[in-house]
Amino acid sequence: MATRQTRLLAHAATAPSTLVLFLWMIVPLAMTIWFSLLRYSLLDPGNESFIGLLNYEYFLTDPAFFTAMFNTLKLVGGVLLISVVGGTLLALLLDQPFWGRGIVRLMVIAPFFVMPTVSALIWKNLLMHPVQGLFAWIASIFGLQPIDWFAEAPLTAIVLIVAWQWLPFATLILLTAIQSLDEEQKEAAEMDGTPPLPFFFYIVLPHLARPITVVILIETIFLLNVFAEILVTTGGGPGNLTTNIPFLVYAQALLQFDVGGASAGGIVAVVLANIVAFFLVRMIGRNLEA
Amino acid sequence: MARAHSVQRKTATTVACWLVGLVIFFPILWMAITSFKTELEAVNIPPSFLAFDWTIENYEIVQERSNYLRFVGNSILLAVGSTLVGLLFAIPAAWAMAFAPGKRTKDLLLWMLSTKMMPPVGALIPIYLLFRDFGLLDSRGGLIAVLFLLNLPILIWMLFTYFKEIPGEILEAARMDGATLWREIVYVLTPMAIPGIASTVLLNIILAWNEAFWTLNLTTSDAAPLTVFIASYSSPEGLFWAKLSAASTLAIAPILVLGWFSQKQLVRGLTFGAVK
Numbered sequence: 001m002a003t004r005q006t007r008l009l010a011h012a013a014t015a016p017s018t019l020v021l022f023l024w025m026i027v028p029l030a031m032t033i034w035f036s037l038l039r040y041s042l043l044d045p046g047n048e049s050f051i052g053l054l055n056y057e058y059f060l061t062d063p064a065f066f067t068a069m070f071n072t073l074k075l076v077g078g079v080l081l082i083s084v085v086g087g088t089l090l091a092l093l094l095d096q097p098f099w100g101r102g103i104v105r106l107m108v109i110a111p112f113f114v115m116p117t118v119s120a121l122i123w124k125n126l127l128m129h130p131v132q133g134l135f136a137w138i139a140s141i142f143g144l145q146p147i148d149w150f151a152e153a154p155l156t157a158i159v160l161i162v163a164w165q166w167l168p169f170a171t172l173i174l175l176t177a178i179q180s181l182d183e184e185q186k187e188a189a190e191m192d193g194t195p196p197l198p199f200f201f202y203i204v205l206p207h208l209a210r211p212i213t214v215v216i217l218i219e220t221i222f223l224l225n226v227f228a229e230i231l232v233t234t235g236g237g238p239g240n241l242t243t244n245i246p247f248l249v250y251a252q253a254l255l256q257f258d259v260g261g262a263s264a265g266g267i268v269a270v271v272l273a274n275i276v277a278f279f280l281v282r283m284i285g286r287n288l289e290a
Numbered sequence: 291m292a293r294a295h296s297v298q299r300k301t302a303t304t305v306a307c308w309l310v311g312l313v314i315f316f317p318i319l320w321m322a323i324t325s326f327k328t329e330l331e332a333v334n335i336p337p338s339f340l341a342f343d344w345t346i347e348n349y350e351i352v353q354e355r356s357n358y359l360r361f362v363g364n365s366i367l368l369a370v371g372s373t374l375v376g377l378l379f380a381i382p383a384a385w386a387m388a389f390a391p392g393k394r395t396k397d398l399l400l401w402m403l404s405t406k407m408m409p410p411v412g413a414l415i416p417i418y419l420l421f422r423d424f425g426l427l428d429s430r431g432g433l434i435a436v437l438f439l440l441n442l443p444i445l446i447w448m449l450f451t452y453f454k455e456i457p458g459e460i461l462e463a464a465r466m467d468g469a470t471l472w473r474e475i476v477y478v479l480t481p482m483a484i485p486g487i488a489s490t491v492l493l494n495i496i497l498a499w500n501e502a503f504w505t506l507n508l509t510t511s512d513a514a515p516l517t518v519f520i521a522s523y524s525s526p527e528g529l530f531w532a533k534l535s536a537a538s539t540l541a542i543a544p545i546l547v548l549g550w551f552s553q554k555q556l557v558r559g560l561t562f563g564a565v566k
Binding site: 006007009010011012013014016017018020021024025027028029031032035090093094096097098099100101103104105106107108109110111112113114115116117118119121122123125126127131132134136137140164167168169172173176177210211214215218221224225227228231232233245246249250253254259262263265266267269270272273274276277280281284285 | 300303304306307308310311312314315317318320321324333334335336337379380382383385386387389390392396398400402403404405407408409410411412413414415416417418419439442443446465471496499500502503506507516517518520521523524529531534535538541542545546548549550553556557560561562565
């Protein structure tokens with residue numbers, strides 16, 4: 001039984017965290033909303049004026065916004081497709097008994113721990129360089145024309161780099177989930193002589209539905225914010241072919257000094273992320289009760 | 291054993307799994323190998339995989355030319371510092387939520403998690419301007435504060451799930467014996483929770499070490515950690531593959547080791563307990 005005193009102490013113990021997180025969330029958000037309603041340029045300080053929703057109008061009717069929006073969707077969608085499908089297949093494979101499980105598991109999970117700037121630059125140079133990269137050399141062995149990744153398919157290149165970082169995450173989580181599948185259920189299916197495909201579609205996949213949803217939601221939240229990989233490889237280019245929403249906001253604020261416009265963009269990003277967060281928080285909440 | 295597999299099948303699976311594992315790990319391996327080549331050798335086509343003159347000159351040059359150790363120091367300071375500050379806030383909060391839950395504890399916990407889902411670009415501009423006005427740009431203190439706030443929800447959440455597993459009766463017994471809250475936390479709870487706290491710390495250090503949005507936007511040199519140092523290799527004149535590889539290998543090696551130790555906690559921490 002929690003006494004009155006304990007209850008007070010509990011409040012005192014949670015208060016500092018609650019307070020700093022509240023400030024961390026509400027102060028920048030309120031300021032961003034306020035800036036988004038101003039004509040506010042860092043090049044013209046002291047001359048801010050209230051212009052209502054004009055920044056949103058500019059931002060949302062700017063062709064660059066639509067390009068950035070589509071790039072964001074392609075990036076998120078592409079990485080999700082590769083990491084979830086690949087992760088499921090890998091998890092199924094790694095769940096089989098084989099020699100050296102521990103080591104293989106370590107190798108598969110490793111890319112997730114590589115900092116974004118490292119993976120982006122290693123891929124861009126050592127692997128994807130059109131002349132001296134390893135991929136170009138492999139292509140030449142097979143007599144193929146090497147792909148100049150960052151000129152011909154810059155967004156695809158970034159999708160591949162980011163997917164390499166997130167495939168291990170999906171694999172690890174789905175592998176954990178598969179291993180929690182009831183051993184007896186597996187044995188029963190085996191004794192009934194269930195062929196592999198129905199076994200996968202009727203037993204494994206339903207069991208994985210929830211973890212897959214969790215992977216999709218969590219990855220989406222992180223993938224909506226991809227930034228460093230773009231900054232160090234393409235700088236958003238060529239043109240704006242690899243500019244996503246975070247990069248567009250960054251460029252508008254810190255490269256073009258348009259605080260008002262960039263803030264409007266930031267708010268758009270917050271709204272997008274909240275749609276995903278809404279579903280994720282509901283799923284986590286449901287699990288908390290169980 | 292109903293699921294006994296033939297040796298052939300196991301051999302085939304082993305080959306397949308090792309192939310897949312090596313392919314996924316290859317970029318890291320290739321980077322490590324390249325770091326021991328000369329610059330000339332590093333861009334040579336056809337590339338040599340093992341038969342080249344191994345050298346450690348890149349590691350020496352990286353340190354000499356750019357004071358590499360300062361960036362390492364910053365990375366360590368930021369990761370460890372933000373984690374320690376975080377623990378100071380998170381341990382009491384997680385304790386209260388796990389052992390003295392109220393009606394709104396669950397909502398509070400979920401709300402805290404939801405702050406983690408806020409996109410950084412929504413806060414970039416005000417934080418940048420506030421940092422500029424308070425002279426915090428490129429300062430270690432400012433960045434520690436940001437990393438601390440960024441990861442506080444995950445700290446609280448993970449500690450909460452670990453504390454939940456500790457039987458409450460033990461704490462009640464301590465309370466009956468007249469232990470104060472402070473003593474209860476320090477002498478009873480903390481020792482029992484050490485494994486959980488350790489894994490939480492590990493994951494938090496990894497996340498802070500690799501954080502590459504705020505570090506890139508809020509630091510330039512003095513407070514810059516390794517993420518920023520490596521990013522400086524993106525400029526065309528900085529394209530020295532062997533040195534890039536050497537700097538990168540050093541930058542990820544410690545975290546790779548920590549990461550391998552904390553795989554299980556990773557699932558727990560990053561899915562917020564939604565997958566067990």
